[in-house]
Amino acid sequence: MDQVDRILQQWGRERPDLDVAPMGTLGRLKRLADHLSEDLASGYRMHDLTPAGFDVLATLRRAGKPYELSPSALIAWTMVASGTMTNRLDRLEDVGLIERRRNPEDGRGSVVALTARGLALIDRVIEEHVANQHRLLQALAPDQRAQLDDCLRVWLGMFERVEAPDSA
Amino acid sequence: MDQVDRILQQWGRERPDLDVAPMGTLGRLKRLADHLSEDLASGYRMHDLTPAGFDVLATLRRAGKPYELSPSALIAWTMVASGTMTNRLDRLEDVGLIERRRNPEDGRGSVVALTARGLALIDRVIEEHVANQHRLLQALAPDQRAQLDDCLRVWLGMFERVEAPDSA
DNA sequence: AGATATTATCTTGACGTCGAGATATATGCG
DNA sequence: CGCATATATCTCGACGTCAAGATAATATCT
Numbered sequence: 001m002d003q004v005d006r007i008l009q010q011w012g013r014e015r016p017d018l019d020v021a022p023m024g025t026l027g028r029l030k031r032l033a034d035h036l037s038e039d040l041a042s043g044y045r046m047h048d049l050t051p052a053g054f055d056v057l058a059t060l061r062r063a064g065k066p067y068e069l070s071p072s073a074l075i076a077w078t079m080v081a082s083g084t085m086t087n088r089l090d091r092l093e094d095v096g097l098i099e100r101r102r103n104p105e106d107g108r109g110s111v112v113a114l115t116a117r118g119l120a121l122i123d124r125v126i127e128e129h130v131a132n133q134h135r136l137l138q139a140l141a142p143d144q145r146a147q148l149d150d151c152l153r154v155w156l157g158m159f160e161r162v163e164a165p166d167s168a
Numbered sequence: 169m170d171q172v173d174r175i176l177q178q179w180g181r182e183r184p185d186l187d188v189a190p191m192g193t194l195g196r197l198k199r200l201a202d203h204l205s206e207d208l209a210s211g212y213r214m215h216d217l218t219p220a221g222f223d224v225l226a227t228l229r230r231a232g233k234p235y236e237l238s239p240s241a242l243i244a245w246t247m248v249a250s251g252t253m254t255n256r257l258d259r260l261e262d263v264g265l266i267e268r269r270r271n272p273e274d275g276r277g278s279v280v281a282l283t284a285r286g287l288a289l290i291d292r293v294i295e296e297h298v299a300n301q302h303r304l305l306q307a308l309a310p311d312q313r314a315q316l317d318d319c320l321r322v323w324l325g326m327f328e329r330v331e332a333p334d335s336a
Numbered sequence: 337a338g339a340t341a342t343t344a345t346c347t348t349g350a351c352g353t354c355g356a357g358a359t360a361t362a363t364g365c366g
Numbered sequence: 367c368g369c370a371t372a373t374a375t376c377t378c379g380a381c382g383t384c385a386a387g388a389t390a391a392t393a394t395c396t
Contacts, residue, residue: 072374107361109361133194140322148315148319150312159203250344250345278345
């Protein structure tokens with residue numbers, strides 16, 4: 001019995017004509033995702049990093065050396081609107097975690113790069129982040145984790161699918 | 169292979185020292201929750217309802233007759249900040265889906281009630297909403313749904329737990 | 337009853353996000 | 367070469383959210 005079941009009971013009383021069972025699964029999924037995001041975010045915040053900032057730094061970090069991407073590439077990889085990215089980059093630049101350079105090969109564009117501090121920070125935060133993720137997953141037994149991941153994979157397939165990259 | 173696996177591959181190359189398997193599950197969970205929320209929201213939007221507005225109307229509706237709650241009760245049930253609720257109520261009142269009356273028994277408080285239009289709208293939207301939820305769950309086979317729901321229940325238990333209401 | 341504490345709601349300012357449109361540069365076509 | 371179109375990024379205004387604090391009314395305690 002959780003908060004979601006409580007809500008379902010109310011609907012059951014008010015609209016007994018509706019089959020609200022799916023609401024339970026969807027509600028739990030959303031609530032769980034929110035709790036997990038919040039838990040992980042509290043980890044970033046200890047380093048004065050917002051989820052938005054973490055997202056950008058992590059994207060630059062996993063792009064590999066020299067830890068540079070154009071704003072357009074960051075927009076594509078993080079799937080946010082252009083104004084959002086400009087805002088994120090402004091804040092990260094203000095605190096010296098990234099720097100923007102003009103792109104010498106294309107006067108329209110620029111290059112966003114991790115600074116030394118940005119690289120050091122994200123490398124440290126990502127370790128804590130992964131440790132936190134391990135901790136959160138402890139809630140499930142190993143076989144449950146596998147079951148869950150299977151279900152998520154199948155369901156997510158309803159929305160996105162990527163062809164495997166060929167190993168050159 | 170999905171977007172999340174793509175990201176994991178990058179991390180695997182860049183930080184082979186980290187065990188990023190949990191990132192896959194957590195990433196898929198979050199992305200799936202986002203896709204599902206967006207899909208359902210597109211249903212509300214057809215009726216000029218935001219997720220925020222839907223949340224309030226649905227809460228009033230499932231409270232049962234006479235479909236009235238105080239702002240405080242709405243805040244408690246929806247778990248948003250007080251300023252958020254004021255804002256939501258302002259907008260719903262502007263379009264005539266709810267009305268605010270002073271509480272005759274407590275001059276500090278007020279009572280928020282569904283209007284006739286609000287009630288008709290939420291009753292219709294909730295049916296479509298439930299139908300959409302059924303559609304979304306079709307992605308999983310029945311036994312997978314049960315498995316998934318079990319996992320979600322267990323994991324959500326890490327964050328919230330409610331004692332079963334006694335059946336008087 | 338009067339002073340004080342508590343409660344219910346609203347106000348305000350900041351943040352992160354989006355989307356439309358502005359600006360500057362590049363590219364392609366005749 | 368010059369003009370039209372495309373592209374990269376930023377600007378701006380709106381929204382939903384939160385947290386802190388303001389306001390008004392009620393409860394409590396002597």
